[in-house]
Amino acid sequence: MRIRKALTTSRIPTALVATTLALALTACGGDGDGDGKKKTGGGSGTGAAEQTVKLPKLDGQTLEVAAVWTGTEQENFKKVLAEFEKRTGAKVTFVPAQDPIINFLGSKIAGGSPPDVAMLPQVGAIHQAVEKGWAKPLGEEARAQLAKNYSKGWQDLGTVDGKQYGVYYKAANKSLIWYNAKVFENAGASEPKSWDDLLTTAQTVYDSGVTPFSVGGADGWTLTDWFENVYLSQAGPEKYDQLAAHEIPWTDPSVKDALTTLAQVWGKTDYVAGGADGALQTEFPASVTQTFTGGDQPKAGMVFEGDFVQVNIGETDAEVGTDAKVFPFPAVGDAAPVVSGGDAAVILEDSKAAQALATFLASPDAAGIQAGLGGYLSPNKAVDASLYPNDVQRKMAEALIEAGDDFRFDMSDQAPQAFGGTPGKGEWKILQDFLKNPKDVEGAQRKLEAEAAKAYGD
Template identity: 30%
Template sequence: MTSSYRRRGLAAGVAILLGLGTTACGNAAMLSDDNPAEAKECAPYEKYQGHKGTKVRMTGSSRDLEANLLQQALRRFGDCTGIEIQYEGDAAFENTIRKNVADGETPDLSIFAQPGLLKDLIAQGAVKPAPAEVAANGKKGWNQDWLDYGSVDGTFYAAPMSASVKSLVWYSPKTFAKKGYQVPQNWDELIALSDRIAADGEKPWCAGIESGDATGWPATDWMEDVALRVAGPETYDSWVSHEIPFNDPQIAAVTDKVGSILKNPRYVNAGIGGVKSIATTSFQAGGLPVLSGKCTMHRQASFYAGQWPRGTQVAEDGDVYAFYFPAIDPAKGKPALVAGEFLAAFTDRPEVQAVQAYMSSGEFATSRASMGGWVSANKNVDMKVYSNPVDHLSAEILQDEKTVARFDGSDMMPGSVGAGTFWVGMTNWIKGASTKATLNAIEASWP
């Protein structure tokens, strides 16, 4: 999945008030003669003025640190325009937003990490088309592939926000240096390294897929990443769109390839337990044995940089770092699994459209990216903004001409599959279900 990519907060949920619009800057439009410095600070938000005293309610699955950083990125906008933005982070966002739509009690805006779920709600007529300014910002900032993820039948509904590179393997540079390991450049080297570590009596990999109602999504990421490498991007697209069935022999081969690592008792689950312990280990804790030296490698997305304990140095020569999950045949390109977030509106009041327009702009993306822990595929964000080494690595992958990027497959599938039977099926597979039974069950569930 991305998680969705935003299933990584530790708290059950939190509501945060953003940009109350009651500070001096919020009154800058009226007090510009008396407060020229404040007026200058608010000048970038002049085109969003005229909505003082209004409120906009926004929901999503980002919580904790992610929600706090979103607050910071929107604070000046809220202060300068006087728009009060109420953000509610919900660990069960996918289920909640469906219920909101069914009950007719939707928020004004929501941040979606699953285009499949978003398109389900668009099909129900719940989502408003993006206004002209948002569409213009989209064309300025993203390539057509990204815009298509937020579009249906040629109508643009949701502008991209963040992007996450999932094709990464976390490791300890100190452990690699101490034991003479080299970062693998292709799949064969990755397996050779795994075998070398196993031959030394250690288990090279650690993983965790428990995530509350979303348990199983990290295993779907493994499937998607390996599918890009084994089956190729064209077959990947056909699988995600169900042009080929979920239990196609090519997908069975992908599943078994994943199993050669995740269900290999010689390889997992270092520092935690056996193969089945993957299903009960939280995804947040799944990679921590890398830091203690009990585990050598952990495949997880770029956002995992925020899961390491406070004080952990994330750098090429630090406590932990990441390398690109290698291709089977690098000569055929650089497959990369990516995820992202999209902002969609359920109402079209002027103040809602103002917030929507700002959050689709390069200015907002630059503001949020400069805080770290957040990457955008928006080409108006300068690479120099990314001071965090993993953010910079991710942005390099996104901008590499050799990269063959595909969006997280489970996030593109119908919500009942991508955020349902696929998660459940992969969890049961880790617990011992066969490849055939797992894929047949998911195929049978396709709407």
Template identity: 50%
Template structure:
């Protein structure tokens, strides 16, 4: 799920920062060449990305033609590939689709200069996430932080409680109970949108089972009846199963869509004190409420469980190349550089895993903290599990993970039934 984040918070003009390893040169040797790029972005996000492309054109002389395809990007790309007119570069949000393109030979492994830039500017996990069959195909240009819990300071004040930023799951539950005891539902849960429940599960599972088991479950190398799944569901049930903690109880949560879960917390008066979801919550707060991010609205990292290290579930847009001409390769190299990300970072609505981007490039402290959390997690970053699984299991409304976890929210005592339902759906979806 992708939403604009804190778009347009600042219109600071940012001069190009010092070049990182492997950056495109500035000799304008590519004048007269054109690079054709397809992405999901439209509207304000497209404006921001086109500023990045303009910076590349000014630097190299190459022209870039951008097309926004929205959620239809996989279909548009497949149609163009089948018709023999592939783009030069596509920015895809589904690693499974990128893997499919790599397997078919539609996209090219990156060259040495691009791989060197990725090695220099990203933690190793991002190289792993962009690789298929041990060859690097993708550059993660824009990422999301899906391990954040957002709170309304005024809701805590109304409950006569100090603002808590619990570092552990046990303290998070204790804070939630204190809010409930004071008459304020702790958490608004968007149970009507099954994808939010997959994100809840993924964050708890990553912290209870660890990154290696997360990878195995994602690939269905261990079953959904494994004990590690039971442990994670039991922890979730401590929250989902306590009607006092969840705004509207389970039945109310199952009728709450994502945007409503945010406005439940940040409208005046608020109906709950906290909401879990990714950094894009900030965009909904800014566009749909009068609450100001960084003042009355803040966030804290998803709490640790059983002493787990800092971890982040992420999503992101990965650039892959269908052509290997000089201009296309140079743009891929540019997208892997700190310089390119700094252009968009200045405008807000953007996070990067590129460790070369200076903190001052971000327009405010909240956005910088969101990006820093990703960097601090290092190799404990994992891509959204539901986006990595077959769509029939991880991305279909009323089926697979979405349906099983909605049923679990409705009755969190049914842990065994939930595990068996997940395994049955996975067994069907993962068949060749």
């Protein structure tokens, strides 16, 4: 079995960061500012950013930036690009991309019109872009910003064969469960600390007349996040690293244990809104909004996903910290899991303008703008936490920075995109099939191993 050695993340116990996050979330049952508005003093999420990095004048130059972001997330990022335009005179066009973004970029490159910069959501995609000769190394100015503002772990995630290619502009804590506070209050449910507690809480919510979980099964990546959190906590960091590198097969007993545990939710009658068929027709944004609409009788009481859930909660009448609350994904094994993800800016067409944009995105100037708009976390340690719009977001950001390199990166995002990042194929499709038939644990394992072996070239 081939061992992937390109990825160089920290190999650390996750208990420390899990404890930090748990304490952070416990400390923020509501917005400490009272009015839900962000604190002032460090800049503004509406376009006024402190200028800590000098950018060149680029009048008349044009740039295209591709990303898979849609909706509010895309609109917020466009505000960051608008600030770059204002400060440099360049004209930047956002290019909507489709998953898998590597395939999208391949078609653009084959057609002779690649974007100048792409926001890549998988570590594996960065490595593929380098292997294909598409990605260009970052220049001195961008590297200087990374060295100044980022921990080594986040720098390493964007490094291939000793060269820096990626700027991790956006981070995600993917170990959170959000809940409708009114549903919990009516049911007499409490925030769980362990997996067994979670099952008890789910039954309490069910007994009150509300379906416990909303699952966005139409988007296979949400299912990989479910698996990774259970697996990391139950099997432990060492096994997690081995499976992520395909050093152990998906037929390993540890995978069987994790899938069996998942089936305690996915296979429980009436625990998932709409049942398996309904979940497989529910896209991620709808999985969030249906949890926080309908007053105290929503379609579900809880939804699992990362900090970015706040963007979609913002499309409802619910207030984060009061109507919509959050707790860390509970411990299945000895420690609660902390799985992180992120999106990195990678240069495809090298130019003064593209390098300047990478430098800007590596600075606190850019991240500070989007921080103030909500639904976003930055791994940039120079971003003033007061810019985040509420206490929940601020505490998450502080916990992320305090953790330093103490995290595990999303497993499917480390995999070759054919296995871990393609709709309708690989891990995404097999876990969708497992959601529909969670009794077939061994069948799912065999399919996962066959697809992984093919994608990793074993």
